[in-house]
Amino acid sequence: MALDNASARIGKTIVISGEVKGSEDLVLDGRVEGIVNLGECRLTIGPNANVAADLTARDVLIMGKVQGNVVASGRVELRAGCNLEGDIRALRLAIEDNAMFRGKVDLTQGASKSPEGANAPHSSMTAQE
Numbered sequence: 001m002a003l004d005n006a007s008a009r010i011g012k013t014i015v016i017s018g019e020v021k022g023s024e025d026l027v028l029d030g031r032v033e034g035i036v037n038l039g040e041c042r043l044t045i046g047p048n049a050n051v052a053a054d055l056t057a058r059d060v061l062i063m064g065k066v067q068g069n070v071v072a073s074g075r076v077e078l079r080a081g082c083n084l085e086g087d088i089r090a091l092r093l094a095i096e097d098n099a100m101f102r103g104k105v106d107l108t109q110g111a112s113k114s115p116e117g118a119n120a121p122h123s124s125m126t127a128q129e
Contacts, residue, residue, distance in 0.1 A: 012048040020053075029064070040073065047081065060090075069103075 007025035010016065014030035021037045028036070029046030036043060036055045043057035049064030059074045062082045070076055072090040078099040089106040 007042070007044070012046070045082070054086075 007027045008022065009027045010020075010030045010032070012029045016030070016032045017034055019035045019037065020026075020028075020032060023039060023041060025042040025044075026036075026038055027044045027046055028051065029048045031050045033052045036051070036053050036057070038057040040058045042059045043055060043061070045051055045055075045060070045062040045064045045066055047063040049066070051064065051066045052068060053066075054068045054071075055066065056071045058072060059076075060070050060072045061077045061079065062070075062084055063079045065083045067085045069086045070084070070088045070090070072088075074090065075092040075094065076088050076090040077094045078084060078096060078101055080096040080098040083100040085102045087103045087106070088101075089108070091107065093105060093107060095101060
């Protein structure tokens with residue numbers, strides 16, 4: 001029996017090169033190279049994931065490895081054991097202990113839009129074990 005509220009899933013043995021687009025929540029636990037764009041949905045990067053892509057979604061939860069920029073109109077959460085190399089632009093950010101992150105953070109009201117000017121506020125943060 002299929003559940004209507006269940007997230008779509010990309011398993012740990014799946015490899016995708018290119019663009020992943022959708023309008024439903026997605027759990028990504030495989031390898032993706034390119035772009036992941038979910039608009040107003042939730043993206044979960046599983047603990048087995050190895051992603052080399054720019055990510056765009058409403059909320060992004062990262063438990064695996066990501067190389068690329070993350071844009072969220074809501075919240076980005078970096079869980080213990082994850083490894084993110086790239087910039088984050090979101091409304092809210094949570095980083096657990098033992099999460100690895102290298103990049104810039106921009107926490108502004110217009111996270112879903114491009115900054116209007118070159119003087120957009122930025123903060124730089126690095127969290128490691």
